[in-house]
Amino acid sequence: MAGYKRYRKDSDVSYALGITLTFELLKFKPEYVTRIFIHSAMKEGETLEQLSELCSERRIEMLYTDKIFHVLSQKENCYVIGEFRKFSCTLNKDFSHIVLVNPSNAGNMGTIMRSALGFGLNQMAVIRPAVDVFDPKVIRASMGAFFSTEFVYYDSFEEYREKFGERELYPFMLQAKKSLHEISPTGVFSLIFGNEATGLSEAFLDVGTTVIIPHTDRIDSLNLPIAASIAMYEATKGGFNS
């Protein structure tokens, strides 16, 4: 058996670290699961039995080894790891989207997925250059929302716009024309957010309706997952699909 390696962007597989995430993986993406690793410190009991049953039903191999945990997990209480093949997703024209332009932080992306799923939004376009969506840090920060999210990469915003431009587009930026208070989308929409440090470029001033979340001048900006979550909260106020 080959030694275990750290996760890399060009790996064919990624990992759900921890029992909770592994259950989410088995529930929502069972067809992609390759192996489940169990640490020797994992206690016998109901949870392990439930996991074993799911794995035998689906003929998924369970491996008892501590080695991979040393390589993949910094957390102390991670005793189960779910390995899965990377999958591809599609976005749907009939659903609203989150568009992340050049996101650079894996934790932020996962946190946004969690909020998005909470507001009935599970379709995400990611404009390159961007953080690797399959990074286990994204999955962990998403608290499992990752496995219920459809995400597709585009090389440019124009590429995304050609496919999905026929909808309400809301770029969020400090130079925006409208306040979030004034916005109430009536149809399918896309909420567009820029990079953590640089925001959206001025080119977005000509895209759809630019929006700002009003705040005092005592801070430079809200942090990205918070701005995105406030925007999603407001945009879905009329009701969301649960």
Place this chain on the structure above:
Amino acid sequence: MAGYKRYRKDSDVSYALGITLTFELLKFKPEYVTRIFIHSAMKEGETLEQLSELCSERRIEMLYTDKIFHVLSQKENCYVIGEFRKFSCTLNKDFSHIVLVNPSNAGNMGTIMRSALGFGLNQMAVIRPAVDVFDPKVIRASMGAFFSTEFVYYDSFEEYREKFGERELYPFMLQAKKSLHEISPTGVFSLIFGNEATGLSEAFLDVGTTVIIPHTDRIDSLNLPIAASIAMYEATKGGFNS
């Protein structure tokens, strides 16, 4: 000169790590600054000159040493550290408050301070047991909002309530009676949030008007800084003091 030690809860001083935070410290709490440390990799130039001027105006000692950086900073590009004496704050009856009951994560507390300042709320009550507000991680996550925030600890929510109970109290909890959509505070208010893992106890069902941020059942809850930020956004919609 004594060796430098890690920050501890019982230290008399705490630290602003990095040049941006140190400028915020010098701007908003100059009277508490004890020393400024400069790393040998700090470049000569306008920033350093500006810092030197501020320090000489206020007769603050500037120390050129790399040692303390090894002890206090894990970040690579931290070349300035501002040391300051811990100070005490007061809350004002005429202002709205954020009340954090048993917060356990320093980063979350800082992130909440940043959002709060953005929505014109800079008064925070912290109910023990709770994370140490002076932890440099709080200061860093706050992006400097820490130095513009008034925070006071209380041993119990009852102690806080005795002093400030005569206002609109909004505990945020999943078992709440009202949706955030229905809330529009008219006077001075307090937004109350529980611990990251456990939320607020059932006892809060009898406090003021309990509020829930509606979300789908696909997630267990929103994360704390996000829930708090959405609540602050909505509660201050009528206008905030900048």
